[in-house]
Amino acid sequence: MKKEILARLVVLVLVSGMGLSALVFRIGDNSGIVEVHAAMPEKGGWLTDSIEAQVGEPLVLSLVSDDVVHSFALGQSDFEPVDVLPGVPTEITLTFDEPGPYTFYCTRWCGADHWRMRGTITVTGDEPFSKDLPDPPLYLQLGIDIDDPHENHDLVLDEQPSALRGSVLGLTTPSEFLTQAYYRSHSPHQVWDELRKVPSTSELSESQIWDVVAWVWAQNTNSTKLAEGEALYQRDCAACHGVDGDGEGIFGAEEISGDGTPHEAGFDGHTIEAPTSFQDAGQMLTASPALLQGKIIRGGMGTGMPSWGLIYTEEQTWNLVDYLWTFQFQKSQE
Ligand code: HEC
Ligand SMILES: [Cu+2]
Incomplete structure (x- = not known):
């Protein structure tokens, strides 16, 4: 890189x-x-x-x-x-x-x-450009089609999953669930499904398994990464996706041009979709970190979601993804 x-x-x-x-x-x-x-x-x-x-x-x-x-x-x-x-x-x-x-x-x-x-x-200069090409982004390595709709609106949780509660319940979770490779390549919903099948979780309720899913996320991030993700999010994403991740940022709900007049399309005529609400469980719990990172790197290609692949380092894109989960999961008791 x-x-x-x-x-x-x-x-x-x-x-x-x-x-x-x-x-x-x-x-x-x-x-x-x-x-x-x-x-x-x-x-x-x-x-x-x-x-x-x-x-x-x-x-x-x-x-x-x-x-x-x-x-x-x-x-x-x-x-x-x-x-x-x-x-x-x-x-x-x-x-x-x-x-x-x-x-x-x-x-x-x-x-x-x-x-x-x-x-x-x-x-x-004398040397040619990029002697060693960076690895392709994870979503390409995994063959994920990031344009395929993934949301499932039947997925509604009564309560936000809590990593803290999950940390107590998850102690007998097989260690392969906690690796970075597993976390990044599975949606929380897939993690839930696979955890449900593990004998050691058979005593847990559905919402307790969601808590373990939140713990899997928390095990794969830390407060430094989340703070960096948050800073980038507030600087570059909140104007569309909302400070609280609800999809209603100042330039998201109603597109306005610089002189204050509303316009429904980008200035080159693209129609623009509503920014994703990261608070929407049906939208988010069915997306893997690799998929979210892919969207960030490549952008929506005409939907209004910009591409950020040339702006961020790979590490910054992962920190942003880790941060997006704070709109779904509680890390600690606050
Ligand atoms: C100019 C407005 C705008 C900005 C700025 C913006 N987005 Fe988006 N974003 C959108 C729109 C519109 C969509 C929905 C259409 C789509 O998925 O392509 C979207 C979709 C997404 C998705 C896809 C979610 C899914 O479930 O597929 C992710 C992830 C995302 N944005 C992350 C970010 C991040 C992180 C930033 C800041 C680095 C950001 N966006 C900045 C408008 C924006
Ligand atoms: Cu500017």
């Missing part, structure tokens, strides 16, 4: 928001500086959205917004997003150690089509 490469990415924010430096920059010798304008996607997004750079050579970008405050973030890296202010250039210097395409994007919700604010920095 790209993470080793990106760990070595050198990033430097030179100038930010200073009138004087902006002036110096404008009248000074700006050869080699690439000026990048940011505007809401309806008004053009990044101009330019296609930048070229050389391995090992500093790339100086001068970022300025033509409308509201945007931000500049670099995918699959730990580069801290930089605000892009209206009328005031911010200069940043990026130096890349490895050739390849790098995605940059905006993290500020400037309008319903905000997530379309993406561009590419193509870095060339």
